[in-house]
Amino acid sequence: MFVFGTAGHIDHGKTALIYALTSIDTDRLPEEKERGMTIDLGFAWIRLPSGETVGIVDVPGHENLIKNMIAGATGIDAVILVVDANEGWMPQTEEHFQIIDLLEIKYGIIAITKIDLVDQTRLNFVEKQIKERLNNTALLNAPIVKVSTVNNLGIDQIKLAIQDLIPRIKPKRDIGKPRLSIDRVFNIKGSGTVVTGTLIGGTLHQGMEVTIFPSYKKARLKNLQTYKEKTEKAFPGSRAALNLAGIEKDELHRGDIIFGSKQIKASKNIDVRIQILPQLKKYALTNRSELFFFTRTKEALVKVILDQKEHLKPGETGFAQLRFKEPLVTYLGDRFILRIPSPPKTIGGGLIVDPLAHKHHFKDKDILHFLQTRIKFGLRELVLTELKKNIFIKKDNLLTNSNYDDSEIRETVESLKKQGEIITTNSWLIEKNYWQEQIIKFMNQLEQEYELYPLQSGFPINKFQSYFYYLKPEIFNNLIDVLINTSKIGLEKGVMFLLSRKPKISSQQKILISKILKILKDNPTNPPNEKTLISQIAGSKEIIDFLIQEGEIIKLSDGILLESKNYDMMKNKLIDFLKINGSISVAQVRELLEISRKYIIPLFNKMDEEKITQRKENVRILKTKPAN
Incomplete structure (x- = not known):
C-alpha cells in the first residue's frame, strides 16, 4: 500500500486536483470552506485502473502553515508537485520542494494546473522553468502532466502516472514494529475516539492492545478502517483510522504515536546528520542554536x-x-526537517543516525567515527556500534528503534558470535573488547587478593561479586563459567581459587602454625576460642584462618577452636555411642568426652550442621546412618 501527497504554492489547485482524481473534498474544516484555502491536512484515496488503492494527503500551501505541510509530507511515498500554469514556480513551491528533497522523497509527478487559463507560450515557459529547477534532483525525470480540473483535462493521465510509479516504489516493510504517528484525533458519535495516520513498521489488527506515546497509556483497537472501509487488519503503508477504546479524545494529540506490543524506547538526545539547504542566503547554523524539529507528525523545540x-x-x-526537553521516539533512518522560529523558515533537515544517543560532546573523535560507521545503516555495523556504545545490552533491547525485524x-x-566479534549469554550481548578487559581485571583482582592474603587458597565468590557490582548477575556468572571452562580458576562451595596457586608460608608463619597447633593439641578438653588465641599470639588471625581453610583446625560456634584430629575423635565417639544407645544427652557427653557444656553445645551444633545428628527434644539422635 502506498500514500501520495501534494505539494505546492497556495491556491495552485492542489485540493481541486485531488477532488478531480477522487471525488473527495479534502477541505473538511468550516474555515477552509469559508476562506477557500486548505488550512490543515486533508485525506483522500483513489482506486487505480489496476485495482490498487492509493492514499492521497492534501497539504496546505500557505507559508504560515508549513508545519502542517511537513506533518503530511513525512509519511508519503511519492509527491504530486502542483504548479499553477499562470503563476509558475512560486516561493512556497520552492519551500515545499526543498522539504520534499530533504525528506528524500524520490518519486513524484509534476502537475501543471489551470492550463485552461494560459496560452501555449506561457505553458511552454512554465514547463521549461520547472524542468530547469528539477535538474540534478531526484525528480529530474518525473512525468509532467498538464491539467485542467475545470475541463477535466489530464486527470486520467495523472491516474496512469500514479499507476506507473507504483512498481518502482519500494513497499513499506512489515518488521513486526507497528507505529502510527497521529495526524488527526476526533470523536464519532456512538463509536468514541478515532485517530488517523499512516501506518508503518508492522500490522495492526482489531482487538489488539496498543500503547500511546508519550503518555504510555493503553488502549484497545475496537475497529479499524482503511480508506473508509472496515477491515480486521491494517498493513504497513496504508492510511488507517483507528477506533480506540479506553482512552478519551483529549488525551491524544497530533504527534503522539500508536505502538503495538513492542517495547517503546525514547530519548532526549538524538544523533543526526544535518544538511543545510544550499539555497539559503546569509544564514549559517551555529552551535547550540534552538530550532523547530519536525519528524512525521511531531513538532518539538530542539537545541x-x-x-x-x-x-x-x-x-x-x-x-x-539534537537535545530535547522531553523524550522523543524516533527510529534509525527517520528523516526530519529543521526550521528557525523567527522569521519562520526551513533551513535544512537530515537523517537520524542514533535515536537513543547518550549525551555527549564531539571532542571525543570516537564519536565521529561511531556515527560515520553507522551512516550506511548496515546491520552488522549497527550491532557492533550499539555494543560499542552500551558495552552490554539485553538481546531484546538491541536495535528496537530500527527498521530491521x-x-x-x-x-x-549469531553470525557475529560465530566470528568471535561479540560475546553472548542467554539474555545479554557483550562488547568483545570490554569482555576481555573484564577477564583481565578479574584475574588481576584475584592475584591482588593472593598478594594481600598469601595463606588463602581461595576467596568467596560473593566478595568478587561486590568488586564487579556493575555487571548484571547473568553476565558475572557467565564470566565465572568462562574462567572455569578455560581452566583459569576453580570453584568449590562458593570459594574461587587459582588452580596453580599454593599458599606461600614464610618461616615466621611456620613457627606460628606450630605454636597454635601445639596449644590446641595440649588442651583437647579445654580448647581456647579464637578471640583468646588471637589476643595471646600476635599475628595469629591470618594463621588461624589458614589452618581452618586447610582443615587443620575446626571452628565451632562461639569461636571455639579444635584440632581437627581431636574433633574427629570426639565425633566418632559420639557416633559409636549413638549407634548403640540411639540418643545422647548433654550429661552423657560430659561423661563420655570429659568436656563441659560450654563445648558440648557448639559440638552438637557442628554435627547438626554436618547432618550427622539432629535434635530431638533434649537429646541428639543420628540423622542418617553413617557410611562404614
Whole structure:
C-alpha cells in the first residue's frame, strides 16, 4: 500500500486536483470552506485502473502553515508537485520542494494546473522553468502532466502516472514494529475516539492492545478502517483510522504515536546528520542554536550541538546531536526537517543516525567515527556500534528503534558470535573488547587478593561479586563459567581459587602454625576460642584462618577452636555411642568426652550442621546412618 501527497504554492489547485482524481473534498474544516484555502491536512484515496488503492494527503500551501505541510509530507511515498500554469514556480513551491528533497522523497509527478487559463507560450515557459529547477534532483525525470480540473483535462493521465510509479516504489516493510504517528484525533458519535495516520513498521489488527506515546497509556483497537472501509487488519503503508477504546479524545494529540506490543524506547538526545539547504542566503547554523524539529507528525523545540564546527553553511552537511526537553521516539533512518522560529523558515533537515544517543560532546573523535560507521545503516555495523556504545545490552533491547525485524537482528548476532566479534549469554550481548578487559581485571583482582592474603587458597565468590557490582548477575556468572571452562580458576562451595596457586608460608608463619597447633593439641578438653588465641599470639588471625581453610583446625560456634584430629575423635565417639544407645544427652557427653557444656553445645551444633545428628527434644539422635 502506498500514500501520495501534494505539494505546492497556495491556491495552485492542489485540493481541486485531488477532488478531480477522487471525488473527495479534502477541505473538511468550516474555515477552509469559508476562506477557500486548505488550512490543515486533508485525506483522500483513489482506486487505480489496476485495482490498487492509493492514499492521497492534501497539504496546505500557505507559508504560515508549513508545519502542517511537513506533518503530511513525512509519511508519503511519492509527491504530486502542483504548479499553477499562470503563476509558475512560486516561493512556497520552492519551500515545499526543498522539504520534499530533504525528506528524500524520490518519486513524484509534476502537475501543471489551470492550463485552461494560459496560452501555449506561457505553458511552454512554465514547463521549461520547472524542468530547469528539477535538474540534478531526484525528480529530474518525473512525468509532467498538464491539467485542467475545470475541463477535466489530464486527470486520467495523472491516474496512469500514479499507476506507473507504483512498481518502482519500494513497499513499506512489515518488521513486526507497528507505529502510527497521529495526524488527526476526533470523536464519532456512538463509536468514541478515532485517530488517523499512516501506518508503518508492522500490522495492526482489531482487538489488539496498543500503547500511546508519550503518555504510555493503553488502549484497545475496537475497529479499524482503511480508506473508509472496515477491515480486521491494517498493513504497513496504508492510511488507517483507528477506533480506540479506553482512552478519551483529549488525551491524544497530533504527534503522539500508536505502538503495538513492542517495547517503546525514547530519548532526549538524538544523533543526526544535518544538511543545510544550499539555497539559503546569509544564514549559517551555529552551535547550540534552538530550532523547530519536525519528524512525521511531531513538532518539538530542539537545541543543536554541532560536531566540532562553529557553524554549518548553506549546502554543507555535518553530524550533530539534537537535545530535547522531553523524550522523543524516533527510529534509525527517520528523516526530519529543521526550521528557525523567527522569521519562520526551513533551513535544512537530515537523517537520524542514533535515536537513543547518550549525551555527549564531539571532542571525543570516537564519536565521529561511531556515527560515520553507522551512516550506511548496515546491520552488522549497527550491532557492533550499539555494543560499542552500551558495552552490554539485553538481546531484546538491541536495535528496537530500527527498521530491521527481530529475525534479521538475531541472524546477524549469531553470525557475529560465530566470528568471535561479540560475546553472548542467554539474555545479554557483550562488547568483545570490554569482555576481555573484564577477564583481565578479574584475574588481576584475584592475584591482588593472593598478594594481600598469601595463606588463602581461595576467596568467596560473593566478595568478587561486590568488586564487579556493575555487571548484571547473568553476565558475572557467565564470566565465572568462562574462567572455569578455560581452566583459569576453580570453584568449590562458593570459594574461587587459582588452580596453580599454593599458599606461600614464610618461616615466621611456620613457627606460628606450630605454636597454635601445639596449644590446641595440649588442651583437647579445654580448647581456647579464637578471640583468646588471637589476643595471646600476635599475628595469629591470618594463621588461624589458614589452618581452618586447610582443615587443620575446626571452628565451632562461639569461636571455639579444635584440632581437627581431636574433633574427629570426639565425633566418632559420639557416633559409636549413638549407634548403640540411639540418643545422647548433654550429661552423657560430659561423661563420655570429659568436656563441659560450654563445648558440648557448639559440638552438637557442628554435627547438626554436618547432618550427622539432629535434635530431638533434649537429646541428639543420628540423622542418617553413617557410611562404614
